[in-house]
Amino acid sequence: MQEYEKNALGLLVLGALIALGKLLASDEKITPRLFFGRMILGSATSMAAGAALVWVPGLPPMAVTGLGAALGVAGHQAVEIWLRRRGSGLLKGSDAKDDVK
Numbered sequence: 001m002q003e004y005e006k007n008a009l010g011l012l013v014l015g016a017l018i019a020l021g022k023l024l025a026s027d028e029k030i031t032p033r034l035f036f037g038r039m040i041l042g043s044a045t046s047m048a049a050g051a052a053l054v055w056v057p058g059l060p061p062m063a064v065t066g067l068g069a070a071l072g073v074a075g076h077q078a079v080e081i082w083l084r085r086r087g088s089g090l091l092k093g094s095d096a097k098d099d100v101k
C-alpha cells in the first residue's frame with residue numbers, strides 16, 4: 001500500500017471513530033440508520049482534509065491527520081446542522097432558489 005493510500009485509509013478510520021465517539025457520548029437513541037449515517041458523514045468530512053494537499057503539496061502526514069480530526073468534529077457538526085435545516089426541503093422537492101439566501 002502506498003503512502004497516499006495509507007493516509008486516505010487513516011482519515012476514513014479517524015472520521016468514523018470521531019463520529020462513533022460523538023454518537024456514544026450523546027443522549028440520542030442509537031438506531032442503525034443513525035449509526036451508519038454518522039459513520040459515513042464523519043468519514044467523508046475527515047477525507048476533506050486530503051484537499052489540503054492541493055494547496056500545500058508537501059504537507060506532512062501528521063498535519064493532514066490533524067486537519068482530518070478538526071474537520072471530522074467541526075465539519076460533521078456543520079453538515080448535520082445544515083442537513084437538518086435545509087436537507088428536508090431538498091428531499092421534499094422545494095425550489096433550489098429557496099435554498100440560497
